[in-house]
Amino acid sequence: MILMLGGLTSEISAQKKGRAVVCFQSDMDCTNCEETLYEHLRFEKGVKDLKVDHASNTIRIEFVEKRNDEKSLAKAIGDKGFKADKITSEKYKELLGQVKEHGHEHDHEIHRERN
């Protein structure tokens, strides 16, 4: 859940110059898939920040515009066998918000584990 909270706060804070953000909806089913994707994506070119969440099935990637693009990132997700449907930041927030609302009381506990 903290990943989501973190996602929200960094959404609010101004993006750094030359950085772009792309959000996807995917079809992960378990924390295991989440980890596989996280491990894969964090080493993609230019990736500076990454939120992967299986509960809302969302991925948010902040990357250096010059070093990568949305298409390649979507392909990287596809390479691991997952869906990558681009969604807007608003939709991303909405999806996260739904899950967050339902799981609100667990936030600090999840944090313990996943910080």
Next chain:
Amino acid sequence: MKRIGILLFIFLPFIAVSQLLEGAIYGNEKNEKQPLPGVNIYWQGTNRGVASVDDGSFKIKKRSSDHILMISFVGYQTQELHIHDLNFLEIMLEPNLELGEVKVVHKNRGTYLSAIDPIQTERINGAELHKAACCNLAESFETNPSVDVSYSDAVTGAKQIRLLGLEGTYSLLQIENMPNLRGLATNFGLTYVPGPWMESIQVSKGAASVLNGYESIAGQINAEYKKPDAEEKLFLNTFVGASGRLEFNGNGNIRVYKDKLTTGIFVHASDQSRRNDENGNGFLDEPLSRQVQVFNRWKYNNHKGYMAQAGFSVLTEDRLGGQASFRKGMQPLISNPYGISIENDRMEGFFKTGYVWPNQRTALAWLSNFSRHETSSFYGLNRYDASETRFYGSAVLTRDLDLAGRHMLNTGFSFIYDKFDENLYQQKMNRKEQVPGIFAEYTLKPGPDFTFLAGIRTDFHNLFGTFVTPRMHLRYNMGEHVTIRASAGKGYRTANIISENNYLLANARPLQWSHDVFQEKAWNYGFALVQYYTLWGRELQLNTEYFRTDFQTQLVVDRETSTSNIILAPLDGQSYSNSLQFDLRYEPIERLDVLLAYRLNDVKQTIGGELLEKPLTSRYKGLITFNYTTNLKKWMFDYTIQFNGGGRIPRYPVEGLERISISGDNFEFSPYTVMNAQITKYFRYWNIYLGAENFTDFKQKNPVAGTDDPFGPDFDATNVWGPIMGRRIYLGLRFNLNYQ
């Protein structure tokens, strides 16, 4: 479309009355309930889910429309539960008999204290093992507040651990939950477990469960090797130390038949062939050494409750130490330089199997291992040759006595066979231990906040007769923030007088002993208080613990009452250890983990009729560790400071005193500080680490006494209390490839 339909349904703005459902998830690991973090818990047909936390617990909101709870975790069978009420759920995931593979989460804390386990246990996982060079088990504890690691002597390179201020022999060392690294492997055994082969380590203090045997007086250390059915396909590691140490480790997993039959192959080779004598005393600071080890393990899991594992390993090692001018092949003669040569050959095998009945209330497990170890060595003019053959087998039947799992009973039997042939000073010693034993352990768990565990075992020893081992553990969660634990128990062990103390042969005085074999007995009592708080949004963990060990019989090493001998004799009087430890874990800024720890050791022993502080034991230890990772964990920085208290040096009195002059500190060593640091850079398939151990270059002065005449009466290389080697810079590479 279906998914969207479900989403729409959930997002409909209806006012749902939701209630909170709580529970905890365990994995059935070798018939022990182990909390499982990271398990997915969600309501069927929804995307509302949570994951269990460190102690396996979870909380999930239940709406009136929610009925079926899904629990899924990789390596375990998915469970579906019909939920009718809000009673606390305790869920045991099956069928794996042991913890298969718990994936490490993105940034996890390397070490944590379980809140659920009734025994005070520190769990050290893969993340922690990345924080130091971690070439072997002995070096895995540099960032650990509970375990001290020190050199036994200044010439053999043997390392020993201390738990609660007591020697490693008082802790039960296990590999994959089976006793190991004992007897002839006592002195070098910690270097027989290569760091990169390990998946995790568990350190528990005080009396352990009777299921594991009658040993474990101070505690228990268990190392788990990587599992053949894990995600890892190939792992390679090389390591270069600036002092000339080279190391290679590798392991690979092969899925022979789907995920049912898997095998893992492990190799290790290390070499130290540069002669280092930094302090210029003519003696090597560490011996030249070479070790090669190969291990192959197999696992069969039919995923329907039956599992079997077997493995076999072979190890060969030789060490050459002493005076720098000593060469391989030289005979132990007074006309040659003083030399130490130790050759070890060892093979090991294990077999374990288990079955869980479909009703999941009964499980049967069998654990067994054997080892054959041969040592051929000399220390100056003292020759010591020995061989040992050992077998251990244990069968455990676990049964839940009621449906809710409030009462559980473990019963079983075990058998130990240990045959020693030793030869020292042309004197032969042979003996055989045969110990059948029976045990029973009852667990009461009326709710998630309370566990009571009582165990008893009886062993029928062919040399020491029949003896009874009672043990007891209690855990209670006092509200949300505080967990208390108490334990008491008796422990026994066979003191292998020579094989455990053979490093004392690096000394002018001959050993003198009255028994070839001897049984040590002690009581241990412990109390621990763990507190969890949330401070500025992050968890603060405070731990306080106190352990007392009282020896009834003990083998005492007396280096101070005789000028002509080192005396190994049974205790005559009191011997005890008090250990009081505080530690604090916190993340003051994002991704920076800090550990502060402080421990007081009060270890006393009756030596020569006088109650004295145990020699060469620091009176306290302080530890500070910092671990920082950058976002996305591409870089990791580690820094460790150890504050070691002073202590007593054992010296033989009268005229010996005048002859030995060791710059200033004769009967006392002063506190000293050691610092380690490491930087790791991660890439997708590999990572590189650069570090320095003891970078302030602190060394014990004159660790070897009488170096000008090593065959003379003043020679002594066994009074070691601090580092012998100074700053050691190292560089390592790790490569790993996973399935998927």
